[in-house]
Amino acid sequence: MNILEVNNVSKNYGSLYALADINMTVGDGKWLSIMGPSGSGKSTLMNIIGCMDKPTSGSVILDGQDITQLSLTDLTVIRRDKIGLIFQQFHLVPYLTALENVMLAQYYHSMVDEKEALNALERVGLHARAKHLPRQLSGGEQQRVCIARALINYPKLILADEPTGNLDEANESLVMNLLHQLHQEGSSIIVVTHSPEVAKHAETTVVLEHGKIAQIIDNLK
Amino acid sequence: MFGKMLLRVLTRQKKKSLLIVLTVALGVSLATSMLNVMFDVGDKVNQELKAYGANLNIVPKGASFVSDMYQIDDNNQATPSQFIQEDELVKIKMIFWAYNIVDFAPYLSVTANIDDKPVKIVGTWFDKHLIIPTGDEIDTGMLAMKSWWQIDGSKMVDDNLHGAMMGETLAKKLNLKIGDEFTIVAPKTQQIITLTVNNIFHSGGIEDSEIYVSLPIAQKLADKVGLVERIEVSALTTPENELARRAAQDPNSLSRNEWDVWYCTAYISSIAYQLEEVMPSVRVKAIMQVAESEGAILQKTQLLMILLTILSLVCSALAISNLVTANVIERSAEIGLLKALGASNSAVAMLIICEILIIGFIGGVIGYFIGVGFAQIIGYTVFGSTIEPKILIIPLVGLMVLFITLLGSVPALRMMIFLKPIDVLHGR
Numbered sequence: 001m002n003i004l005e006v007n008n009v010s011k012n013y014g015s016l017y018a019l020a021d022i023n024m025t026v027g028d029g030k031w032l033s034i035m036g037p038s039g040s041g042k043s044t045l046m047n048i049i050g051c052m053d054k055p056t057s058g059s060v061i062l063d064g065q066d067i068t069q070l071s072l073t074d075l076t077v078i079r080r081d082k083i084g085l086i087f088q089q090f091h092l093v094p095y096l097t098a099l100e101n102v103m104l105a106q107y108y109h110s111m112v113d114e115k116e117a118l119n120a121l122e123r124v125g126l127h128a129r130a131k132h133l134p135r136q137l138s139g140g141e142q143q144r145v146c147i148a149r150a151l152i153n154y155p156k157l158i159l160a161d162e163p164t165g166n167l168d169e170a171n172e173s174l175v176m177n178l179l180h181q182l183h184q185e186g187s188s189i190i191v192v193t194h195s196p197e198v199a200k201h202a203e204t205t206v207v208l209e210h211g212k213i214a215q216i217i218d219n220l221k
Numbered sequence: 222m223f224g225k226m227l228l229r230v231l232t233r234q235k236k237k238s239l240l241i242v243l244t245v246a247l248g249v250s251l252a253t254s255m256l257n258v259m260f261d262v263g264d265k266v267n268q269e270l271k272a273y274g275a276n277l278n279i280v281p282k283g284a285s286f287v288s289d290m291y292q293i294d295d296n297n298q299a300t301p302s303q304f305i306q307e308d309e310l311v312k313i314k315m316i317f318w319a320y321n322i323v324d325f326a327p328y329l330s331v332t333a334n335i336d337d338k339p340v341k342i343v344g345t346w347f348d349k350h351l352i353i354p355t356g357d358e359i360d361t362g363m364l365a366m367k368s369w370w371q372i373d374g375s376k377m378v379d380d381n382l383h384g385a386m387m388g389e390t391l392a393k394k395l396n397l398k399i400g401d402e403f404t405i406v407a408p409k410t411q412q413i414i415t416l417t418v419n420n421i422f423h424s425g426g427i428e429d430s431e432i433y434v435s436l437p438i439a440q441k442l443a444d445k446v447g448l449v450e451r452i453e454v455s456a457l458t459t460p461e462n463e464l465a466r467r468a469a470q471d472p473n474s475l476s477r478n479e480w481d482v483w484y485c486t487a488y489i490s491s492i493a494y495q496l497e498e499v500m501p502s503v504r505v506k507a508i509m510q511v512a513e514s515e516g517a518i519l520q521k522t523q524l525l526m527i528l529l530t531i532l533s534l535v536c537s538a539l540a541i542s543n544l545v546t547a548n549v550i551e552r553s554a555e556i557g558l559l560k561a562l563g564a565s566n567s568a569v570a571m572l573i574i575c576e577i578l579i580i581g582f583i584g585g586v587i588g589y590f591i592g593v594g595f596a597q598i599i600g601y602t603v604f605g606s607t608i609e610p611k612i613l614i615i616p617l618v619g620l621m622v623l624f625i626t627l628l629g630s631v632p633a634l635r636m637m638i639f640l641k642p643i644d645v646l647h648g649r
Contacts, residue, residue, distance in 0.1 A: 052561065052643045073565065080563025087646055091558045095229040100222070107222040108563040149562075 002061075003028045003157055003188040004049065009058035011044050011211075018044040019055070019211045026157075031179075031189040033199035033219075036208035043161065045208070046192045050083055050159045051075040063156050080109050084150030088162035090142040092134040098145045099130040102152050109153040120148040124178055140171025147178050151187070158182060160191045164198055176201055227575055234548070238580050241544050245584025245622060246591060248537025252530045252621055253592025253614060258599050259526035260611045262519070265604040275325075275366055275453035277493060278506045279313075281305050304329075304448035307436070309500055313454060314353045316495040321457040321487050326363040327449035329439045330431075333405040335395060341431045342405060344439020344449075347377045347386075363433070366455050367424065374399045374420035379435050384419030388429035392421045405432075407442040414438060454496070454505075458489045460519045465490050469507065534625050541629025545577055549633040556637055557645035566638050573637060574630060581626035589618050 004026040011019040019041045026032045036042045047053035048060060051067055052075075059068050063082055067075060079085075092101045102117040121130050124144035126137075134142055143163060150158055160179070164172040180201065183189055191202060199205045200219050207215040231238055283303045305327070313325050329344045346362035353359065364377070377386050387397060397403060397418050404415045416434065423429060440446045459465075468475055468483045469490035475483060484491050493505035549556065559569055593610045600608035 047643045050561075052641065052646075076560065076563055076565055079561065085561055089646075091554065091561075091646060093226075093555055093558065095233040096226065100225065103222060104226075104559075105562050108559070108568065112222050 001028045002026060003030075003063055004190070005059075005061040006045075006049070007059045007061070009045075009048060009055045009060060011041075011048065011053070012056050017211050019048075022058070022211075022213060024206055024213065024216075026188060026190060029183075029186045029188055030204070031183045031191070031202040033202035033205040034190065034192045034208060035194065035196065035199040035205050036214075037194060039210075040208040041211040042192045042194075042208050044211075046159060046161055046190070049157075049190065050085060051079040081153070082156040084153065084155035084158040086143070086146050086150045086158065086160035086163045088165040090134070090139070090146050090166070092142055092145055092149075094134055097131050097133055098126060098137065098141075098148075101134070101145055102149045105149045105152050117148075117152060120152045121145070123151075123181075124148045125174075138171070140167050140174055143167060143171065143175055144178065147175065147182075151182060156188060158187050158189045160189065162193055163191060164193070164195070172198075223572070223575075226572060227579070230572075230576055231579060237544065237548055241541060241577070241580045242584040242587065244537055244540040244544065245581050245626065246588035248533050248540075248625060249585050249588025249618055249622060250591035250595055251533035253589050253618055254595035254599060255526045255530040255533070256614050256617060257593065257596035257608050257610055259523050259530075260613070261596075261600070261608045262522055262526065265600075265606070265608075275455045276458065276489060276508050277454035277456055277496070278508055279305065279452040279454060279496065279500070279503050280506065281450070282502055282504050304445060304450055305452065305500070305503055307447050307449050309502075310449075310452065311351060311353050312499040313452070313496060314351075314357065314359060315355060316492070316499055317485075318456070318487050318492050318495060319355075319357075321492065323455045323457060324361045324365045325452055325454040326361065326366055327436060327452045329436060329443060329445060329449045331407060331439055331443040333407045333442055335403055335405050340391065340405070342439055342442060343428075343431055343433050344436040344442075345433055346436055347379050347433075349379050363453075366453060369424075370428075371423040372420050373422070374418075377419050377433075381419060382435055382438055383415075383417055384434075385416040386420040386422055386433040387418050388431050389421055389423045390429040391432065392418065394430075405442070410442060410444045412442050412444075414442065456489065456492050457487065458492065459487045460517075461488060461490075464488075468494075534621055538625040538629040541577070541581075541626060542632050545573070545630050545633040546636060549573065549637055553640055554645045556640055557642040560640070561642035561646060569637055570634050573634060574627070577626045577630050578623070581622045585618055585622035588622075589615070592618075
């Protein structure tokens with residue numbers, strides 16, 4: 001069973017092609033990396049998979065549902081219910097504590113549960129920093145809060161955009177270990193990165209160049 | 222969670238919130254002061270306009286139109302039905318709109334001779350102290366109603382039965398000064414009375430050729446003791462409108478509801494109607510030029526106030542719009558994140574609207590009290606008295622705050638709705 005199927009997806013801005021005829025699948029519980037240099041179209045593909053943009057043509061089947069046919073409002077619901085987002089720049093609400101940032105995802109998903117949010121922070125090793133504001137946390141800690149927020153609603157797919165792009169080596173290792181844990185627990189993960197080191201953690205790496213799939217690497221071989 | 226976010230947003234951006242509070246407060250204070258003055262200006266302007274004299278004229282039902290129109294003095298041929306009983310005058314202060322009757326004065330004129338020259342002698346109340354059967358006590362008379370007259374000499378009192386107020390033109394013609402004595406002879410009754418010039422006045426009208434005396438003297442000269450021929454009434458009135466004009470033509474043409482509204486409103490026609498109810502033997506004529514001038518001045522003043530109120534609200538809404546839009550632009554990454562996490566447009570809009578409404582409420586409360594203060598300054602500066610704050614203004618201010626804050630938030634909300642998470646989350 002595939003959690004994601006991308007079929008002949010193209011995205012163009014006028015005469016400029018950002019993506020051209022992309023085809024790929026992600027099996028349930030699998031880890032896929034999308035790698036490529038700047039301008040290769042990896043962020044565009046991530047936005048389409050993450051229900052934040054629509055392709056010009058083609059279809060994207062997420063958990064059995066064609067998301068290209070949905071309205072922006074419906075896409076918001078799918079994003080809320082099925083996707084956990086992790087950003088390169090963390091994007092935490094600056095005036096909410098680490099705990100409240102995690103609870104924010106619960107609030108827009110269903111119901112706020114402080115105990116569960118604390119457990120999520122404990123899982124990323126930040127239980128003691130729950131009451132701290134983002135500015136009081138290091139970059140690595142902020143990214144771990146972001147991961148806790150992404151997994152709090154038990155998403156079908158975790159979508160991470162350059163999750164270690166702003167982190168030092170030690171924090172990169174911490175974050176990648178967390179993603180490994182989630183993967184081992186059965187989470188489906190897509191990581192968008194320009195780093196081969198990060199990409200090789202996945203089972204499969206899709207290499208994009210000029211909006212097209214240049215290579216598919218099986219990292220298990 | 223929503224309340225927590227709201228509280229954090231408000232406490233985090235104190236300076237921006239304070240700016241919006243000040244903007245709302247400024248707009249609301251101007252609007253509050255204008256509305257308070259507008260609701261009170263009717264009475265104030267009316268009181269000011271009372272300086273221009275009476276707006277109601279009471280005449281006996283039997284008085285001939287010809288004498289009324291051409292000022293023919295045929296008192297001695299008149300029948301008693303052409304006069305009003307002096308003791309009926311207290312009834313003027315016993316109608317539903319008694320407190321709107323500011324002043325009134327009776328008049329009885331008679332032609333007498335001074336040095337064989339005919340002169341019009343007018344008897345009146347100068348500043349009469351009256352005890353009304355309801356227990357109220359009032360001072361009323363001609364002096365209060367002719368406030369624009371320039372009068373030389375000591376104040377004329379009603380008990381002075383030997384003094385007279387002489388018009389400037391007549392005094393010059395007879396070569397009389399204050400303190401001089403003169404003798405008048407009523408040819409029809411052969412009454413002879415010697416009076417002293419107590420005052421010389423300048424009215425700018427035909428009254429400058431007349432003599433004003435206490436009412437009993439004129440009654441004695443005309444042999445009409447206890448009678449007067451007309452009464453001038455100065456009343457505070459509501460500006461005339463279509464309903465009042467229809468009622469003035471024929472009160473019976475009104476429906477029951479219209480009649481109730483008209484009767485319970487201080488239109489000059491309804492006051493006239495009520496005066497005729499308590500004094501069945503008289504006709505009450507509205508001096509429409511005065512009433513309509515009052516109405517026109519009042520309507521223009523109120524229109525000016527309304528325009529200023531609208532202008533101040535529009536300015537506030539524009540300022541709020543700029544501030545809230547700038548705030549949304551500054552927080553676009555945060556708003557994009559909320560949307561990425563699954564917040565619907567309505568959920569984010571609710572957060573922004575609640576923020577602005579709370580800030581607007583605080584600004585509104587501050588603005589209201591400043592506005593009441595402004596109104597007092599306007600009251601003292603323009604009218605020399607306080608402006609009574611109206612309770613009705615409070616819900617109006619509430620609605621205004623709601624209106625300007627929501628109106629001011631529209632561009633920001635529109636921007637928020639079209640904001641896509643991808644536009645802000647990738648640092649573009």
